[in-house]
Amino acid sequence: MPSVTINNISKAYSSIRALDHISFDVGKREIFGLIGPDGAGKTTLFRILTTLLLPDDGTASVEGLDTVKQYREIRNIVGYMPGRFSLYQDLTVEENLNFFANVFNTSMQENYDLIKDIYIQIEPFKKRKTGRLSGGMKQKLALCCALIHKPSVLFLDEPTTGVDPVSRKEFWEMLKRLKQQNISILVSTPYMDEAMLCDKIALIQSGKILSIDTPENIIAGYPQKIYAVKGENNYRLLEYLRKNPDVQSCYIFGEYLHVTLNNEFDFRFPDKVEVNPTKASIEDCFIRLMDHRPERVSD
Amino acid sequence: MNENKRKIRSQWSTLKFLLQKEFLQIFRDKTILKMIIALPVVQLLILPWAATFEQRNISLSVVDNDHSTFSRKLTEKITSSGYFRLADYSVSYSQALTAVERNDADLILEIPYRFEDDLIREQSAGIMISVNAVNGQKAGLGSAYLSQIINDFNQEIIPPDVQSGRQNRINVVPYYRYNTQMNYRNYMVPGILVMLVTLIGGVPAALNIVKEKETGTIEQINVTPIPKAIFILGKLIPFWMMGLLILTIGLIVAFIVYGLVPAGRLFNIYIFAFFYLLTFSGIGLLISTYSETQQQAMFVAFFFLIIFFLLSGLFTPISSMPHYAQAITRFNPVRYFVEVMRLVFMKGSGFSDIMPQLLHVIGFAVFFNGWAVWNYKKTS
Numbered sequence: 001m002p003s004v005t006i007n008n009i010s011k012a013y014s015s016i017r018a019l020d021h022i023s024f025d026v027g028k029r030e031i032f033g034l035i036g037p038d039g040a041g042k043t044t045l046f047r048i049l050t051t052l053l054l055p056d057d058g059t060a061s062v063e064g065l066d067t068v069k070q071y072r073e074i075r076n077i078v079g080y081m082p083g084r085f086s087l088y089q090d091l092t093v094e095e096n097l098n099f100f101a102n103v104f105n106t107s108m109q110e111n112y113d114l115i116k117d118i119y120i121q122i123e124p125f126k127k128r129k130t131g132r133l134s135g136g137m138k139q140k141l142a143l144c145c146a147l148i149h150k151p152s153v154l155f156l157d158e159p160t161t162g163v164d165p166v167s168r169k170e171f172w173e174m175l176k177r178l179k180q181q182n183i184s185i186l187v188s189t190p191y192m193d194e195a196m197l198c199d200k201i202a203l204i205q206s207g208k209i210l211s212i213d214t215p216e217n218i219i220a221g222y223p224q225k226i227y228a229v230k231g232e233n234n235y236r237l238l239e240y241l242r243k244n245p246d247v248q249s250c251y252i253f254g255e256y257l258h259v260t261l262n263n264e265f266d267f268r269f270p271d272k273v274e275v276n277p278t279k280a281s282i283e284d285c286f287i288r289l290m291d292h293r294p295e296r297v298s299d
Numbered sequence: 300m301n302e303n304k305r306k307i308r309s310q311w312s313t314l315k316f317l318l319q320k321e322f323l324q325i326f327r328d329k330t331i332l333k334m335i336i337a338l339p340v341v342q343l344l345i346l347p348w349a350a351t352f353e354q355r356n357i358s359l360s361v362v363d364n365d366h367s368t369f370s371r372k373l374t375e376k377i378t379s380s381g382y383f384r385l386a387d388y389s390v391s392y393s394q395a396l397t398a399v400e401r402n403d404a405d406l407i408l409e410i411p412y413r414f415e416d417d418l419i420r421e422q423s424a425g426i427m428i429s430v431n432a433v434n435g436q437k438a439g440l441g442s443a444y445l446s447q448i449i450n451d452f453n454q455e456i457i458p459p460d461v462q463s464g465r466q467n468r469i470n471v472v473p474y475y476r477y478n479t480q481m482n483y484r485n486y487m488v489p490g491i492l493v494m495l496v497t498l499i500g501g502v503p504a505a506l507n508i509v510k511e512k513e514t515g516t517i518e519q520i521n522v523t524p525i526p527k528a529i530f531i532l533g534k535l536i537p538f539w540m541m542g543l544l545i546l547t548i549g550l551i552v553a554f555i556v557y558g559l560v561p562a563g564r565l566f567n568i569y570i571f572a573f574f575y576l577l578t579f580s581g582i583g584l585l586i587s588t589y590s591e592t593q594q595q596a597m598f599v600a601f602f603f604l605i606i607f608f609l610l611s612g613l614f615t616p617i618s619s620m621p622h623y624a625q626a627i628t629r630f631n632p633v634r635y636f637v638e639v640m641r642l643v644f645m646k647g648s649g650f651s652d653i654m655p656q657l658l659h660v661i662g663f664a665v666f667f668n669g670w671a672v673w674n675y676k677k678t679s
Contacts, residue, residue, distance in 0.1 A: 050522045072524060080522040086515035090324055102316040103523045105309055145519070 001064060002027050003153050003184035004049060008058035011044050011207075018044040020207040021058070026153075026186050026200075029179050033198030033215075034188040035286065041207040042188040043083055046157045049186070050080045062153055076104070079146035083157040085138050089131030093122055093141055096130055097148060104149035114181060115144045118174055136167030143174065147183075154178065156187040160194065172197045192283040203286050210289040215282060222280035222288065224248070225264065228256040230274040237273065251287060258284060310529055317525070317533030321507075325537060331503065335541060339495050339549040344556065346491050347484045354440040358386040360395040360404035367415035373452050377408070382444045396429075405431045406441050418456065488559055489640035490613040492549045497607070497633060500542040500576040502600050505583035508534055509596045512587075527675065535580045542576040543569065562647030571639050571653060574660045578632045581667030588674045607633040632663045 002025035011019040018041045026032040034042050047053035049060055051071035060067045065074050087096045097119075101108050112119075118140050125133060130141065139159055146154060156175075160168045172194065175185055187198070195201050196215050203210040203218075211218055231237040238257055241250040246267045248260045258278070261267050269275050325331055359377065363370050378385045386404040389395035398404040407429040411417075417424040428445055432438040508531075511517040520530060546569070553559040561568060582603070590596035608614075610624060611633035617625055628634045635656040642648035 052518065052521055075522055075524045078522065080519070082515060082518045084515045084518075086517075086519040088320070088324065088516055089514065090327055091320070095320075095323065099316060099320050100519075100523070103313055103520075103525050105312070 003030070003063055004032075004186060005061045006045075006049070006058075007060065009045070009048060009055045009060055010057040011041075011048065011053070011055050017207050019048075019055070022204075022207070022209055023058075024202055024209065024212050026184055028184055029182060030199045031175055031179055031185045031187060031197070033195050033201040034186065034204055035190075035192065035195045035201050035282070036188070036204035037190060039206075040204045042204060043157055044207075046080070046082075046155050046186075046188065050078060050155055051075060076149075077152050079149070079151035079154045081139075081142045081146045081154075081156045081159055083161065085142060087130050087138075087142060087145060090129060092127050092129055093133070094126040096141065097144055100145045101148045106149050108148065111148055111150045114150055114178075115147050117177060118144050118147075136163050136170075139163055139167065139171060143171075147178070152183060154183050154185045154187075156185065158188050158190065160189060160191065168194070192281065192286065195282045201282070203289055205290055211285070218285050219280050219282065222285055224260045226278050226280050226284055227259045227261075227269075228253070228276045228278040229259050229269065230256050231270070232272065237270075240270070249288070249291060253283070260288075310526065313525055314529050314533055317530065318536060321533060321537045325541075335499070335545060336548070338498065339492075339545055340552055342491055342495060343488065343549060343552045347487045347557065354437050354444070355382055356384050357382055357406055357437060357441045357444070358404045359383045359406045359408060359445075360386050360389050360398045362389045362392050362395050362407060362409040364412040365410050365414040369415040369418060369456065370410045373410065373449070374408075376452055377445065377448050380444070380448055382441075392429075399429075399431050405434075405437060406445065408445065484557055485559060485645060486641065488553050488557055489561075489644040490611075490637050492546060492553065493611070493633060493636045493640055494608060494613065495549050496542050496546050496572055496575065496636070497579055497604065499545045500538060501579035501583045501604070502597070503541075503583075504535055504538040504580045505586040505590070505596045505600055506593050507538075508584065508587035509590050509593050512590075513592055531584065531672075531675075535584070538580055538583075539573070539576045542579075543572060546572050559644065561644045563643035563649060567643050567648075567650050567653060568640065570650075571636065571657055571660065574657065574664055575632065575636050577664040578660055578667055581664055581671055584671040585667055585674065588671055607631050610634070611637050613637050632660055635659050 004026035006022055006024050009019055009022045010017070020041075022041075022045065034045070036042055044053065048055050049062060049067060051067050051074050054068060062074050063077055065077075067074060088099070091099065097108055101111075108115075122133075122137050122140050122144070125137065130138065133141065143156075143159070146156075160171055163171065168191075175187065176197075178185065189195070198215060200213065201215050201218065202212045213221070229237065229241075234252070234255075234257055238250055238252065241247045241257070241259060244267075246261055246263045248262045250257055250259045252258075256278075361374050363374065374385075377383050383406070387395075387398055389398060389407075392407065392409055395404065395407045395409070399407065407427075409427040409429070411425060411427070414424050414426070426449060428442055430438040430442050511520065550561075550565070550568075583600070586596050586599050586603075590599060610617075610620075610628045610631050612628065613633070617628050617634065620628070639648075639653045639656045642653060646652075
C-alpha cells in the first residue's frame with residue numbers, strides 16, 4: 001500500500017484553479033519530489049494532505065487514512081514543515097522542541113535517535129531564541145520539530161528555499177537518512193537540481209501534473225537533441241535563433257542558450273558561435289513540457 | 300470507559316503543556332509584565348483625581364458697578380469658596396464679555412450701581428449672572444454654586460430680627476447615604492477597576508490568537524492532534540488569571556491609597572469578575588476570528604472599548620443619557636460591572652442584589668463565546 005494516495009483532487013480559490021484533477025501515489029520509503037514554479041499549487045496540495053484544507057473534489061489518503069474523515073488519526077502520524085517558518089520565535093530551540101514533543105504525548109528523549117544527527121548541529125544554540133537563528137538552523141530545527149513524534153510520512157513544503165547551498169546539500173543528505181528509518185517523504189522545491197535527489201518526481205504547473213516518473217526516466221524520455229550554444233552577444237543570438245523557422249525552441253540556460261531544432265540536418269548555426277551537443281536536464285524536460293501543454297496552444 | 304478516561308487525561312496534559320508555553324511567552328514579554336503592574340497603579344493613582352465630577356476653578360469675571368462694602372464682601376465670599384477663580388475685574392459688561400470670548404472667563408457676575416443702597420433701603424437688589432454655556436456641565440454647576448453662595452450671603456446680611464420675625468424658613472439638611480462625604484473618588488475608583496479588568500481581559504486575548512495566525516505558528520499547531528477547544532482554552536485561561544490578578548492588585552492599591560474597602564463581600568466581586576472576564580475573552584476571541592493581523596484586531600478592539608467605556612456610566616450617569624443611548628447601554632457588559640462594583644463597594648450589596656447584572660453578563664458570555672466558536676469552526 002502506498003503511503004500517500006491522491007485521487008483526482010481539485011481545489012479552486014474563487015476564480016483560480018489551484019489544483020486541477022491531480023492524482024499520484026507516494027510509495028513507502030520514497031522521497032517524492034513535487035517540482036514546480038511558485039503558484040503551481042504545491043502548497044495547496046500540502047495543506048490538503050495535512051488536513052488543513054478540504055478539497056473541492058476527489059479524495060486523498062495518508063497511510064490508508066482518509067484526509068477528510070480520519071483527519072485526527074492523520075495528525076498523529078504525519079510531520080509537516082510549512083513553507084514559512086512557523087515555530088515560536090520567542091521560545092528557545094529547546095523549548096520549541098519540548099513543546100512539540102509534549103503535545104504529541106511524547107518526549108525528546110523517546111525519539112532522540114531519530115533527530116540526533118540533525119539536533120547535534122543546533123544543540124550548541126539550544127538556549128537561543130528561535131527568532132535569532134540563521135535560516136539554515138531554523139530549517140534544521142523545523143525538521144526536528146516535524147520529526148519529534150516519529151511520523152511515518154513527512155511533508156516538507158519548500159524546505160530549502162532561502163537556504164544557503166551548503167545547508168541545502170546537508171538537508172538533502174538528512175532526508176536520505178530519514179528514508180532508511182522507514183519514513184516516506186513528500187517534498188516540494190522550485191530548484192531543479194534538487195529534483196535529481198528524489199526517487200520519483202512530479203512536474204507540476206498551474207495545478208496540473210505534467211509528468212510523473214523517476215528523474216532518470218524523465219530525462220531519458222527527452223525526445224530530441226539539445227545544443228548548448230554560446231555567442232558573443234547571447235541576447236541577440238537568442239532573438240536571431242527564435243526567428244528562424246527551423247529552430248523549435250531556444251532559451252537561456254546559465255551562460256549558454258539551449259536550442260532544439262525542428263530539422264536537424266538543414267540547420268547551420270551562425271559563425272563565431274560555440275556549439276556543443278549536450279544532455280537534457282530536468283529543467284529542459286520541464287520547459288519542454290510547459291511549452292507543449294495543449295492549453296497553451298488553444299490560448 | 301477506560302478509553303474515555305485516557306482521552307481526558309491526555310487532553311488535560313495537553314492543556315497543561317499549552318499553558319506552560321503561554322506563560323513562558325507572557326513572562327518573556329517584558330512589556331506585558333510591566334503593563335500588568337503599571338496599569339493598575341498608574342490608572343488608580345492618576346485617574347481618580349483627574350476624572351472628577353466636581354467643578355473647580357471656574358473663572359469669574361466681576362463687573363462691580365457699585366464699589367460698596369457689600370459688593371466687595373460678596374465678591375470675597377465667592378472667591379474664597381474654592382470653586383471660583385477671579386479672572387478679572389471688568390469696568391463694563393461688554394469688556395467682561397470679551398474676556399469670555401477670549402476664554403479667560405466662564406462666568407460674569409454684574410453687580411449693579413446702588414446695589415448696597417437698594418439692599419438696605421428696599422430690602423432687595425438684583426444681580427446678574429451671565430454664563431458661558433459652551434461646556435454645559437460647567438455652566439450648570441457654576442451658576443448653581445454661585446446662586447447658592449449668593450443665597451448664603453443673603454442670609455447673612457438680613458438683620459437677625461427680621462430673619463426670626465418675618466419668615467418661616469424650611470431648613471434642608473441633606474444626608475448623603477452610601478457616600479456620606481460625597482467623595483467622588485469612592486465612586487470613581489471602583490469604576491476604574493472595571494476598566495482595568497476589561498483592558499486585560501479582552502485585548503491581549505484577541506491579539507494573542509491573531510499573533511499565532513500572523514506568524515504562521517497556528518499552521519504548525521493545526522497539524523498536531525491538539526483539539527481546537529483545548530487550544531483556545533490554553534489561550535484564554537492565562538488572561539482570566541491575569542484579569543483576576545489585576546483586579547487584586549487594583550483592590551490593594553485602592554485600599555492603600557484611598558483607604559477604600561468594599562462595603563460588601565469581596566467574594567461577590569470575584570464571582571462577577573470571573574463571568575465578566577469570560578465575556579470579554581469571548582469578545583476578544585470573536586475579534587480574533589475576524590482579523591488577519593494584530594493591527595486589525597487592535598483597531599476593532601479599540602473601537603468597541605471606547606464605545607463600551609463611554610456608554611458604561613463610568614464617566615457620565617446613564618440616567619442622564621438620551622433614551623437611545625440608554626437603550627444601547629443595556630447591551631454593554633461594562634455597564635453591568637460598573638454597577639456591580641459601585642453596588643458592592645458603596646452599598647454593600649449582597650449576592651442576590653447583583654443577580655440581575657450577573658445573569659446579564661452570563662448571557663453575554665454565552666452569546667459572544669458561542670458566536671466566536673461558531674465563526675472559528677466556519678473559517679477553518
